[in-house]
Amino acid sequence: MGGRCSSSPDTLRIYSRDYWPLALLKEVKGEELPLPIAVAWPESLEEVVKLVKLCNEYRVPFVPYAGGSGVIGATICERCLVIDVKRMNKVIHLSEEDSYVLVESGIMLRKLEEFLNGRGFTLRHFPQSYPEAAIGGLIATKSVGQYSTKYGGIEDLLIDLEAVAPDGGVIPLRRNIVPRASTGPEIKSLLLGSEGQLGIITKAALKVFKIPPFDYKNSFAFKSFEDALMAVKEIVQSGLTPAVARVYDEDDSSVRFGDGRDLLILILEEYSKPLLEAKVSEIGRIISRYGGREAGEDYVEKWLEKRFDVISELKKLVVPMGLWFETIETAATWSNLIKIHSKFKEIKKVRGVYAVLAHASHFYEVGACLYFTLTYEADEKVYWDIWREAMRVVLENGGTISHHHGIGLLRREWIFSEIGPSLDYLRRIKSALDPRKLSNPGKFLG
Numbered sequence: 001m002g003g004r005c006s007s008s009p010d011t012l013r014i015y016s017r018d019y020w021p022l023a024l025l026k027e028v029k030g031e032e033l034p035l036p037i038a039v040a041w042p043e044s045l046e047e048v049v050k051l052v053k054l055c056n057e058y059r060v061p062f063v064p065y066a067g068g069s070g071v072i073g074a075t076i077c078e079r080c081l082v083i084d085v086k087r088m089n090k091v092i093h094l095s096e097e098d099s100y101v102l103v104e105s106g107i108m109l110r111k112l113e114e115f116l117n118g119r120g121f122t123l124r125h126f127p128q129s130y131p132e133a134a135i136g137g138l139i140a141t142k143s144v145g146q147y148s149t150k151y152g153g154i155e156d157l158l159i160d161l162e163a164v165a166p167d168g169g170v171i172p173l174r175r176n177i178v179p180r181a182s183t184g185p186e187i188k189s190l191l192l193g194s195e196g197q198l199g200i201i202t203k204a205a206l207k208v209f210k211i212p213p214f215d216y217k218n219s220f221a222f223k224s225f226e227d228a229l230m231a232v233k234e235i236v237q238s239g240l241t242p243a244v245a246r247v248y249d250e251d252d253s254s255v256r257f258g259d260g261r262d263l264l265i266l267i268l269e270e271y272s273k274p275l276l277e278a279k280v281s282e283i284g285r286i287i288s289r290y291g292g293r294e295a296g297e298d299y300v301e302k303w304l305e306k307r308f309d310v311i312s313e314l315k316k317l318v319v320p321m322g323l324w325f326e327t328i329e330t331a332a333t334w335s336n337l338i339k340i341h342s343k344f345k346e347i348k349k350v351r352g353v354y355a356v357l358a359h360a361s362h363f364y365e366v367g368a369c370l371y372f373t374l375t376y377e378a379d380e381k382v383y384w385d386i387w388r389e390a391m392r393v394v395l396e397n398g399g400t401i402s403h404h405h406g407i408g409l410l411r412r413e414w415i416f417s418e419i420g421p422s423l424d425y426l427r428r429i430k431s432a433l434d435p436r437k438l439s440n441p442g443k444f445l446g
Contacts (some may be wrong), residue, residue: 001047004087007038015039015065015082018408019129019311020073021326022383028319029378034078039097043087043164045170045202046248051083052200053168055438063440064196066106066134071327072408074195077440083200085136091115092203093235100159100177101208105136106203121208124151124243127404130308141406142193146307148245149236149363150269151209153404154192161188162203170404173357177205190380190429195406196440198433212269214276215243219299220292221261225249226338228264229360229368233334236363238286240279243269245363246303249341252357252373256306264292265300270345314373323354324378328390329403330408343393344372350389352382362403371404391417412444 001276016033018024023033036358037060042048055062063077063086074083085106092102096119103112109123109130109322116122125145127133133143141159144153151157158177171187190198222228228247235242244267270276306313314325332340341358348356355375360422362369376382391401391414401407401414416423423444430445431437437446 001040001042001051002211004041004043005038010386011039012036015068015084016074016076018068018070018075019132020071020076020408021324022380022410023073025378025380025383034076036077036080036082039065039082040082041084041087045088045164048085048088048164048200048202049168049170051081052164052166055081056166056168056436059240059438061438061441064136064140064200064238066137067108067129067132068131068135068137069132069134070406070408072141072410074141074406074408074440074443076409077442080440081431085200085202086134088202094119094121094208095177096121099208099210100178100205102177102203102205103135104203105134105139105161107135109133109135109138116208117211120346121210122211123157123206124209124275125157126307126413128308128310135204135206136287139192139204140195140207142402144362144369146361147267149242149245149361150241153362157207157430158188158192159205159207161191161205163187163191163199165199166436166439171199171203180425193406193408194445195408195443197430197443197445199439206398210271211244212271213272214270215301216268216276216280217297219265219295219297220287221259221263221265221295222290223262225341225358227290228262228339229334230294231287231292232264232360234290235283236288237365238282240283241285241363241424242283243267245361247360249268249345249358251355252359255355255357257302259295259299261295263295263299265303268299272347310373314375318375322378323375323384326374326376326386327371327405328374328384328387329405330368330399330401331367331369331399331403332394334400337368337370340370340394340397340399343397344390346372347374347386347389347393350376350382350385352377353386366388370399371403382416387393407444411441415444 012035062081088104088106090104094101127145248263253263353376357373359369
């Protein structure tokens with residue numbers, strides 16, 4: 001590796017966790033986290049192959065790493081070799097004619113977006129982790145961004161990928177970059193959301209978009225969270241899809257905007273000004289029918305200014321009070337959203353919980369994501385009490401245990417409750433690809 005490997009104590013500590021709030025809490029309290037055995041920084045596909053084959057030869061487990069921005073403990077791997085792909089950060093090709101980009105997996109999302117913006121294009125993928133996230137990690141966790149209502153999640157942007165399998169073999173890009181193919185099951189579908197358990201992603205081909213020249217921003221106050229949700233439902237199901245729609249309940253609005261009303265913030269983007277104006281007009285009529293009243297652009301601008309600073313802002317707010325924080329996201333169909341919202345808010349009754357804030361985002365024709373922010377007594381027992389109750393609520397009321405954060409160490413206890421025997425078949429695939437159980441072991445695939 002030419003010296004691009006380290007087992008120094010400081011390096012191992014840095015790579016001992018991601019942004020999982022429980023791991024951060026343990027670190028703040030001075031508790032030791034499981035340490036990897038070493039960290040390596042490959043610069044090419046060939047070096048990743050050599051590292052993985054070396055791990056197979058000596059039975060050393062390994063875990064891929066890039067931005068380290070996950071919040072589920074997926075990169076925590078005791079006595080593993082951490083293979084950090086951040087030095088594999090090239091833009092290999094941008095096809096402006098075909099609207100796609102081919103990149104190495106270690107490129108930081110911000111760097112890629114800035115590269116694209118300089119040429120009039122955008123990925124339009126803005127997760128909360130945007131400043132720290134890398135492309136490989138976004139694919140491995142099945143990420144969504146804040147503009148996903150219009151542009152889709154990472155699975156909708158991904159055209160193809162290259163990866164190194166757990167045995168050191170190469171899973172290549174297909175021969176040609178094409179918009180769609182019917183050539184049997186796609187290996188990229190297995191790597192999406194695999195969290196490093198089925199190998200290491202090394203390249204990705206992704207859709208890009210021309211930067212929309214026209215936009216509209218506004219916010220609206222409603223008499224209830226449900227009225228705001230139903231307004232967005234009609235907007236989306238009428239084909240008027242906004243780039244961003246976020247519905248904050250009154251508790252969340254009070255904290256984030258200093259406004260104790262249920263708020264909807266909207267951003268629309270189009271390539272045609274007349275089309276944008278027509279959509280704004282139709283959306284205005286829908287919002288009025290549900291009792292929405294214009295609240296101005298300032299709330300949208302405030303959200304845009306602070307949207308990537310949520311964890312740092314939460315820490316500044318709660319740590320001086322001896323509290324800690326957690327975020328829990330789910331998704332459900334329209335008929336179950338209000339029920340989940342109502343039941344989840346009752347988690348405030350759990351001993352040690354101080355606040356439960358909620359907003360809806362990432363809208364679909366059939367439903368939406370609900371995102372909860374909790375503050376609680378900085379105690380691990382309280383933490384797991386919250387999670388057990390949260391998972392019970394979402395599973396019993398029609399939700400998923402995760403919309404976009406993933407499973408990691410955090411949710412592995414509950415994944416069988418959602419997907420059932422499908423998990424057994426996924427574990428068989430893991431055993432076939434990784435018979436020595438070396439690729440990020442100890443997670444939900446075993």
